[in-house]
Amino acid sequence: MAKKMNAFYAQSGGVTAVINASACGVIETARKHKDKIGKVYAGRNGIIGALTEDLIDTTKESAKAIAALRYTPSGAFGSCRYKLKSLEANRREYERLIEVFKAHNIGYFFYNGGGDSADTCYKVSQLSEAMGYPIQAIHVPKTVDNDLPITDCCPGFGSVAKYIAVSTREASFDVASMAKTSTKVFIVEVMGRHAGWIAAAGGMASSPDTEIPIVILFPEVTFDEKKFLASVDEKVKKYGYCTVVVSEGVKGPDGKFLADQGLKDAFGHAQLGGVAPVVAGIIKRGLDLKYHWAVADYLQRAARHIASKTDVDQAYAMGRAAVEFALKGHNSVMPTVERVSDAPYKWKVGMASLSKVANVEKMMPKNFITRDGFGITEKCRAYLAPLMKGEDYPPYKDGLPQYVRLKNVAVAKKLAAFEV
Numbered sequence: 001m002a003k004k005m006n007a008f009y010a011q012s013g014g015v016t017a018v019i020n021a022s023a024c025g026v027i028e029t030a031r032k033h034k035d036k037i038g039k040v041y042a043g044r045n046g047i048i049g050a051l052t053e054d055l056i057d058t059t060k061e062s063a064k065a066i067a068a069l070r071y072t073p074s075g076a077f078g079s080c081r082y083k084l085k086s087l088e089a090n091r092r093e094y095e096r097l098i099e100v101f102k103a104h105n106i107g108y109f110f111y112n113g114g115g116d117s118a119d120t121c122y123k124v125s126q127l128s129e130a131m132g133y134p135i136q137a138i139h140v141p142k143t144v145d146n147d148l149p150i151t152d153c154c155p156g157f158g159s160v161a162k163y164i165a166v167s168t169r170e171a172s173f174d175v176a177s178m179a180k181t182s183t184k185v186f187i188v189e190v191m192g193r194h195a196g197w198i199a200a201a202g203g204m205a206s207s208p209d210t211e212i213p214i215v216i217l218f219p220e221v222t223f224d225e226k227k228f229l230a231s232v233d234e235k236v237k238k239y240g241y242c243t244v245v246v247s248e249g250v251k252g253p254d255g256k257f258l259a260d261q262g263l264k265d266a267f268g269h270a271q272l273g274g275v276a277p278v279v280a281g282i283i284k285r286g287l288d289l290k291y292h293w294a295v296a297d298y299l300q301r302a303a304r305h306i307a308s309k310t311d312v313d314q315a316y317a318m319g320r321a322a323v324e325f326a327l328k329g330h331n332s333v334m335p336t337v338e339r340v341s342d343a344p345y346k347w348k349v350g351m352a353s354l355s356k357v358a359n360v361e362k363m364m365p366k367n368f369i370t371r372d373g374f375g376i377t378e379k380c381r382a383y384l385a386p387l388m389k390g391e392d393y394p395p396y397k398d399g400l401p402q403y404v405r406l407k408n409v410a411v412a413k414k415l416a417a418f419e420v
Contacts, residue, residue, distance in 0.1 A: 016301050041056060044408065044410075051100070055100075071394035094131060109121070110140055138330065139322075155314050176212075196218035222252070312392045333353055334351070
């Protein structure tokens with residue numbers, strides 16, 4: 001670009017324990033290139049902040065505050081679930097984006113999110129050609145579901161995997177101690193609409209030196225009630241107890257989610273959650289065993305106190321690489337994690353075209369799931385183990401982690417109001 005332009009950064013979709021580490025990577029890297037990038041404006045509540053001209057001036061934050069984002073969970077600038085329609089279907093929104101970009105001299109667009117966010121970023125990247133405005137759009141990968149294609153893993157997943165593996169192990173110890181006279185089966189529900197990566201992480205709770213009877217229900221495997229009950233029954237008879245890790249996206253033979261209650265989210269997807277009590281009911285009716293169930297829900301994606309160091313490092317690296325890619329003139333791309341080796345674990349930053357990322361989901365490979373459909377293979381363990389490794393604790397005070405709350409000073413508006 002001929003003149004120095006400002007950058008826009010926003011967070012989208014469900015937040016994670018490390019999405020702010022990516023924000024830190026973007027902002028700190030941009031500050032190192034003040035000769036090429038002006039200010040970094042953050043969108044308050046994602047792309048909605050761009051449409052409504054609700055921008056945050058990150059230059060008002062100290063270097064210390066921005067650095068603290070690296071160990072602060074959730075979305076520091078607010079996130080959203082909002083998917084842009086096509087240019088043909090809603091030209092009004094794209095014209096508005098250009099108005100806002102022009103008004104604030106924005107030439108770089110960094111969108112931090114998952115699959116739907118990659119689609120939004122891809123559409124924005126096409127504005128330059130379709131509407132004659134120079135904008136470089138780089139997608140910064142993030143999703144606890146780990147379902148973005150091309151990249152080896154997605155920032156946010158390693159920490160969720162670690163949390164679920166640790167929680168499954170700890171809860172299983174609890175159940176084992178009570179199983180003689182009380183609870184025989186513990187069910188934990190985890191996120192994962194179509195891909196069972198998080199559920200697979202529950203299998204990591206069991207290891208050769210700490211064997212735990214675990215049954216995993218994957219979205220990729222059609223739920224078979226008879227086989228499931230037989231597996232649970234077998235484990236309870238052998239070990240005295242059993243732990244069930246169930247993905248929210250498990251489907252029955254009819255193709256419907258077990259947890260589908262007919263509700264839809266902002267993207268038009270089935271609103272899930274609540275499969276654990278459904279599975280508990282099946283166990284009660286089929287085996288008449290005493291059970292307890294829990295839903296990890298927001299806890300799994302907010303648990304920065306036990307984040308994976310690998311995950312934190314990769315999240316930061318993706319943010320840094322996004323800025324570096326933009327400065328090299330790239331557009332419509334996403335930085336990726338490329339695995340070099342498993343043992344020792346080595347990785348490097350790669351790059352993928354957004355045309356190959358948007359609206360594509362990466363499922364669990366068949367060779368990651370055991371033949372009975374209820375466990376993970378050694379190949380899966382080799383994939384998951386390094387993503388969960390390492391501790392990167394936040395600072396603590398009086399027994400509690402100290403997280404940063406930014407000032408989020410608004411940029412003065414220059415345009416007329418716009419409703420989304």
